[in-house]
Amino acid sequence: MVATIAAEASVGGAVAELTRHRVGALVVSPDGRHIEGIVSERDIVQRLSEVRGDLLAEPVASIMSGEVRTCSPDDDVEEIMSVMTEHRIRHVPVVEGGELCGIVSIGDVVKSRIGDLERHRNELLEYITAR
DSSP: OOOEEOTTSBHHHHHHHHHHHTOSEEEEOSSSSSOSEEEEHHHHHHHHHHHOTTGGGSBGGGTSBSSOOOBOTTOOHHHHHHHHHHHTOSEEEEEETTEEEEEEEHHHHHHHHHHHHHHHHHHHHHHHHTO
């Protein structure tokens, strides 16, 4: 399940949802399937530094990133990591058949890479000790 929020929800509501789901970003969606944008902790902090005051009452649409980079379930970790690095983003929604079906975070990418490196290390150790 992907944590989503409506564009008309308040930024305060977004903060509560980020906390409740223990995530760093919410996909902005009217129905949980179609993507309008993405709002992250970073978006909130940056906007807070600009306006200070009543940010929590503003709608999520006022701070969300409307241009969302997505991936498909068939994309490999290297491709997703490249998109994250190139666009300086930490969350990439997964879309299949035009509908939201997941989200990949930078933590997921790091975990995958560490697993790959650990497997490679074990293969090398096995090769060395088998001689």
